[in-house]
Amino acid sequence: MEGDLNTMGALIGAGLACTGMGGAAIGVGHVAGNYLAGALRNPSAAQSQTAMLFIGIAFAEAFGIFSFLVALLLMFAL
Amino acid sequence: MATETEAQKGLEIHPMDQFLIKPVLGDGPLVWYSFSNTAMWMAITLVGVIIFLVVGTRKKSYVPDRFQMVVELIYGFVRNMVQDVAGRDALPFFPYIMTAFMFVIFSNVLGLIPMSFTPTSHIAVTATLALTVFISVTVIGFVKHGLGFLGLFWISSAPLPLRPVLAVIEVMSYFVRPISHSIRLAGNMMAGHAMIKVFAAFAGVMGLGAFVPIIAISAVYGLELLVAFIQAYVFTILTCVYLKDALHPQH
Numbered sequence: 001m002e003g004d005l006n007t008m009g010a011l012i013g014a015g016l017a018c019t020g021m022g023g024a025a026i027g028v029g030h031v032a033g034n035y036l037a038g039a040l041r042n043p044s045a046a047q048s049q050t051a052m053l054f055i056g057i058a059f060a061e062a063f064g065i066f067s068f069l070v071a072l073l074l075m076f077a078l
Numbered sequence: 079m080a081t082e083t084e085a086q087k088g089l090e091i092h093p094m095d096q097f098l099i100k101p102v103l104g105d106g107p108l109v110w111y112s113f114s115n116t117a118m119w120m121a122i123t124l125v126g127v128i129i130f131l132v133v134g135t136r137k138k139s140y141v142p143d144r145f146q147m148v149v150e151l152i153y154g155f156v157r158n159m160v161q162d163v164a165g166r167d168a169l170p171f172f173p174y175i176m177t178a179f180m181f182v183i184f185s186n187v188l189g190l191i192p193m194s195f196t197p198t199s200h201i202a203v204t205a206t207l208a209l210t211v212f213i214s215v216t217v218i219g220f221v222k223h224g225l226g227f228l229g230l231f232w233i234s235s236a237p238l239p240l241r242p243v244l245a246v247i248e249v250m251s252y253f254v255r256p257i258s259h260s261i262r263l264a265g266n267m268m269a270g271h272a273m274i275k276v277f278a279a280f281a282g283v284m285g286l287g288a289f290v291p292i293i294a295i296s297a298v299y300g301l302e303l304l305v306a307f308i309q310a311y312v313f314t315i316l317t318c319v320y321l322k323d324a325l326h327p328q329h
Contacts, residue, residue: 065265
């Protein structure tokens with residue numbers, strides 16, 4: 001194996017940054033699960049709150065995408 | 079597929095090569111006036127949107143045929159979204175939001191065609207879209223409300239000692255908006271395409287016995303189709319949310 005210490009550190013860092021996406025997965029699951037729980041309690045109100053569901057998912061997901069971006073920057077832009 | 083030299087080299091996957099920007103004509107260096115594949119696919123997207131909308135609304139019959147029905151469905155969907163999320167006084171801005179939605183959704187879906195290119199997987203493209211929204215929303219807010227627009231950051235329903243702290247947080251979250259708005263779309267598109275490419279490389283190495291990767295590619299492809307629609311929807315609905323903040327800065 002060839003390569004230098006900087007590349008090794010960057011790749012390890014990229015791998016570690018990807019753990020942040022697990023947090024985003026938890027967040028998205030939390031939003032969707034709570035939406036479903038609320039929708040099953042009051043199905044008539046569910047239709048009007050779909051937009052809020054997607055906004056919530058988008059905000060939760062943004063931070064996972066940030067960690068993905070950090071990983072990409074470490075791999076390709078360093 | 080797996081010849082001896084390739085087996086010695088091991089598994090070589092280049093999932094990010096598909097995002098390289100290169101000139102369409104010739105192999106020359108990339109300069110500012112060269113017609114790159116991004117520009118070509120954005121032009122194809124634009125032509126696709128125009129053909130879709132113009133052909134769909136050509137007959138304008140009272141009883142719509144299937145094509146017209148799809149166009150009317152999308153129009154009504156985006157219009158309802160603007161009206162529900164941003165309010166009735168946001169309807170003058172509906173044409174821009176419809177344009178952005180059609181561009182993003184066509185670009186996402188056309189990018190799923192094999193060997194094609196997704197302009198929205200590049201942060202340069204999505205950042206332009208997001209910055210347009212960010213700057214115009216800020217200008218609209220200041221034009222409509224003057225300095226009262228700054229009330230967006232001064233939450234009057236919170237207790238007084240807490241308000242400066244909240245103001246700092248609100249200002250930060252306001253300025254991180256264009257970043258998250260653009261990177262969400264680009265990141266989703268890029269991650270999906272890279273994932274398809276990785277599974278495709280597994281299938282290429284395994285040759286004819288690659289049932290599992292092919293099934294995985296099909297599943298991921300279906301997921302990506304869903305993601306393409308959802309991300310266009312999310313991009314548009316966040317535009318509406320930001321527009322609502324500019325039109326009604328009081329919480």
